[in-house]
Amino acid sequence: MKIEKFANRFVCDLVAYEPGKPIEETARELGLDPDSIVKVASNENPLGPAPMALDAIRNAAAEMHIYPDGGGYKLRSALAEKYDLGLENVVLGNGSNEIIELLCHCFLNEGAALIAAEHAFVVYKLMATLFGANYVEVPDPNFVHDLDAMAAAITDETRLLFIANPNNPTGTIVDEETIDRFMEKVPEHVVVVFDEAYFEFVGDAPDTLKHVRAGRNVIVLRTFSKAYGLAGLRIGYGLGAPQVTEILQKARQPFNTNEVAQRAALASLADTDHVQATVSNNADGLAFYEVAFQEMGLEYVPSVANFVLVNVGDGDRLFAEMLKQGVIVRAMRGYKLPGWVRISVGTKVENERCLEVMKAVLATF
Numbered sequence: 001m002k003i004e005k006f007a008n009r010f011v012c013d014l015v016a017y018e019p020g021k022p023i024e025e026t027a028r029e030l031g032l033d034p035d036s037i038v039k040v041a042s043n044e045n046p047l048g049p050a051p052m053a054l055d056a057i058r059n060a061a062a063e064m065h066i067y068p069d070g071g072g073y074k075l076r077s078a079l080a081e082k083y084d085l086g087l088e089n090v091v092l093g094n095g096s097n098e099i100i101e102l103l104c105h106c107f108l109n110e111g112a113a114l115i116a117a118e119h120a121f122v123v124y125k126l127m128a129t130l131f132g133a134n135y136v137e138v139p140d141p142n143f144v145h146d147l148d149a150m151a152a153a154i155t156d157e158t159r160l161l162f163i164a165n166p167n168n169p170t171g172t173i174v175d176e177e178t179i180d181r182f183m184e185k186v187p188e189h190v191v192v193v194f195d196e197a198y199f200e201f202v203g204d205a206p207d208t209l210k211h212v213r214a215g216r217n218v219i220v221l222r223t224f225s226k227a228y229g230l231a232g233l234r235i236g237y238g239l240g241a242p243q244v245t246e247i248l249q250k251a252r253q254p255f256n257t258n259e260v261a262q263r264a265a266l267a268s269l270a271d272t273d274h275v276q277a278t279v280s281n282n283a284d285g286l287a288f289y290e291v292a293f294q295e296m297g298l299e300y301v302p303s304v305a306n307f308v309l310v311n312v313g314d315g316d317r318l319f320a321e322m323l324k325q326g327v328i329v330r331a332m333r334g335y336k337l338p339g340w341v342r343i344s345v346g347t348k349v350e351n352e353r354c355l356e357v358m359k360a361v362l363a364t365f
């Protein structure tokens with residue numbers, strides 16, 4: 001008898017998350033130098049970690065025989081201070097992805113429902129499936145979350161509602177007024193999750209923390225993986241109303257975030273120059289791609305994040321052909337967008353190389 005018969009059915013039903021293709025693997029397969037490869041597939045920071053974070057990482061190394069601070073006191077205090085919230089409002093995660101999973105642990109089961117937008121971050125669907133819950137996908141005309149339709153989709157069974165703002169992979173955002181109107185319609189039995197992984201890239205991001213301060217059943221997720229350049233360390237956080245974070249704290253592992261990550265994150269918060277340089281490089285890169293795509297007559301979705309979604313006709317083919325030349329982009333079939341690729345903003349040199357290779361490959365289509 002097959003062992004699958006005895007495994008949790010919801011797990012067996014899952015289609016594993018496919019990350020961006022790793023640089024080392026690509027270099028090995030192509031027989032290329034890893035340094036020659038341009039990876040613009042996972043929305044990573046092309047400038048790397050903050051210099052102050054690098055120092056903190058080096059200094060932490062000698063103390064790795066000691067367990068981390070399970071309560072994450074210093075980092076949580078710094079975040080509470082930064083946002084003028086209390087320590088009880090802050091929960092740390094092994095990447096903000098872990099907090100997504102913790103939310104599902106706490107609020108989902110068979111028969112419960114999670115609402116998200118049609119082209120939302122794919123991890124929500126993965127997690128809803130893992131917990132045997134119903135995944136309710138609401139159409140997003142022009143790739144923008146339709147909050148009226150999402151509110152209308154709420155039923156007695158709804159427990160979680162995710163708003164990725166800006167959303168990945170579309171790069172679109174909903175504004176504060178729309179969010180405020182939406183919040184008026186949300187009943188108490190639904191936890192609203194604002195996933196703000198790209199918050200730092202948005203000049204005038206909507207204030208969602210006011211709903212946390214008002215004590216609504218809301219949590220705002222942010223991360224050190226994107227603008228802070230610490231994706232490899234896995235550290236993110238949630239800013240939530242105490243009644244929400246209190247439950248999440250019970251569901252996490254005692255040492256869910258490691259000591260190196262906590263210290264590097266803390267140091268990153270102080271390195272404001274690095275975030276500014278990152279955001280400025282990103283704005284230049286977005287403008288570069290938008291002009292290029294307009295000239296090439298390609299359909300794209302105007303983005304406020306650190307990547308851009310562009311329609312190239314056959315995303316898998318463009319991905320495969322660009323890969324052969326050492327440039328890794330992300331095909332979007334998994335998001336039911338087989339014609340599209342998502343390109344992360346790189347350094348100026350990386351953007352130029354990516355575009356050059358893209359043009360050469362598209363000329364052969």
Ligand SMILES: *Cc1c(COP(=O)(O)O)cnc(C)c1O
Nearest residue numbers: 095096097121168197223225236
């Ligand atoms: C990248 C991303 C995250 C952050 O993931 P981490 O686990 O913090 O690395 C969360 N949400 C969305 C929508 C993302 O694109």
